[in-house]
Amino acid sequence: MDIANTLGISPSAVSKALSNHPRISSETKLAVLEAVKMLDYQPNSMATGLRKGRSGLIGMLVPGIHYGFFATAIKGAEEILSQQGYSVLIAQSKENSAHEKKQIEGFVKAQVEGIIASMAMETKDPSFYKALSADIPLVLFDRTFEDDRVSTVIIDDFEGAVKAVDHLLEMGYKRIAHLAGFDHILPFQRRIEGYKSALQKHGLPFREEYLLQSALNKDEGANAMQQLLRLAEPPDAIFAASDYLAFGAMKEIKIAGLRIPEDIGVVGFSNEELSAQVSPSITTIDQFSESLGATAAELLMEQLKSGTTGKEFTAQKRIVSPRLLVRQSSVRKGEVPSPL
Amino acid sequence: MDIANTLGISPSAVSKALSNHPRISSETKLAVLEAVKMLDYQPNSMATGLRKGRSGLIGMLVPGIHYGFFATAIKGAEEILSQQGYSVLIAQSKENSAHEKKQIEGFVKAQVEGIIASMAMETKDPSFYKALSADIPLVLFDRTFEDDRVSTVIIDDFEGAVKAVDHLLEMGYKRIAHLAGFDHILPFQRRIEGYKSALQKHGLPFREEYLLQSALNKDEGANAMQQLLRLAEPPDAIFAASDYLAFGAMKEIKIAGLRIPEDIGVVGFSNEELSAQVSPSITTIDQFSESLGATAAELLMEQLKSGTTGKEFTAQKRIVSPRLLVRQSSVRKGEVPSPL
């Protein structure tokens, strides 16, 4: 230890001085602190880590960093984690199971103390994560699976769908169609359930022809909308499982010469940046992606502190309520949409 | 070492087996590899790192992960880095100099082998980075400063601006205004220079009243456009330093009852997701943010391999050419915009 040599004292004295150990004279402590400044000393975290059995690293795995949703979630998590003195390792699965596994192994090799992850779309078999969570504190967010041994943070997609449909009904729309995602992904399944449940609650029938599943992009939204407009009795409102679907549908509605929101109301999902910018702006469900990430980080911190990983561990489930953002695409007559 | 005990051989034998050392019998090697599988052994990277003086960690600092541009750059860098066997630490400066410094110190403490960074908007004094680059291989990207001791990766903003203006002139527009960013930020300064240079090249005068600096958002774009439309001789085309500015300007143009691209042509900058989606779609300059990140990572890898950090080191400068994406907002008459 450099400092020890410079001052002619023992390394352990230095160590104590730096860790504010009680058994040290304030004299030596001061001398050490000064030397630290002089030499611009940085403790070697690998040595400390090796000795203490702690790396100070948390791994965060997402399908892709460039997805707005995940980028924001990372932002939220990073803030909490770095605040708690952890460094954050980032990796992407690229929606690919094999790659996902490899990246997680990288985390393990780097000796991360905990992992926050969102599953790849491709990953149907979650047993890998189950096994992992027995070894390392793990929190899954957004893309999760059902298992009471794994901690998860998700938004309440059911509630989000209900809020969307309720809102459309309040605005006076009667025939609400749902442009859905594929129901083998849990969140989309829940949105479909919420949609049906809200209809039922209001005594409205569920019509098979008003539910269309597809990938979440603009073109699929346009296709689906075309189909709907061809129906004998087309819907007068659209609840889409994604803002991109909603946006594509809106294009098609305009092409058909119909007006939004006068003739057809539209509500999206996710609060993509896009939805506030286009005209008319799109009413949507905000998923609070940043606080979703932050919540996942907090949950992980709790698990780390309680030191429970193995057998005795009780998984935590956190469900964040989504929020309805009313914009122009769903408000007719003199109603005033809330700002932003 | 677990494996050594299990097999009743020495740790050094195991080490050699795992690192493919020549001085080892293939017999023992096989035995070791088998045991590795059996015990699901993971070498402790902190121990290895401590011994070898390498952490396998690269730090990447950006103003904010949620900015589309930086998220994509991270994606690009992460791919290269993880492919090379490095793990990537992420941190955000939040545009704040003090925070930026703290995060970098975190990297140093974590013993990163190299750093990729983009400066906080607030950071006017780059001496901190100069000092840092003497200690640790450093590559700055996008938000950089001029110094021949620091490696940088940027796009050629001047060229991007020239391409934009050239294109507008080719499309037959005559009076081109520039909605600029603030010129104390290098990229925006360069775009202004490129704008002026392109005008000059074509023998057109530079008009003071056609250059408006502002923050890069929709509202500022709208404001600026209002001002321009009030001129005795308003411009017939807009080159905006950001797609958001362009988008705001387009709103205002429509409000004024003018048509895009027939009456006024518009070109933006950055290829934000938005610009492909809105109607009319916005012609823009693509910054290749993903390959910008990847290039920064590659440059860093080169520096690490050449082992040059201290005195003898020659900084590298990489300049990526941007690309013009022609869309609807700038193409009148029968011209065909390229797809996407």
Add this chain to the structure above:
DNA sequence: TTGAAAGCGCTAACAG
């Protein structure tokens, strides 16, 4: 070809 020994920088236990 293998093993013994030393040590990377740090901390925790114990002895002084």
Add this chain to the structure above:
DNA sequence: CTGTTAGCGCTTTCAA
């Protein structure tokens, strides 16, 4: 209150 010692898990001489 301070120093000595041992060892975290690994790699690298060097000697066997």
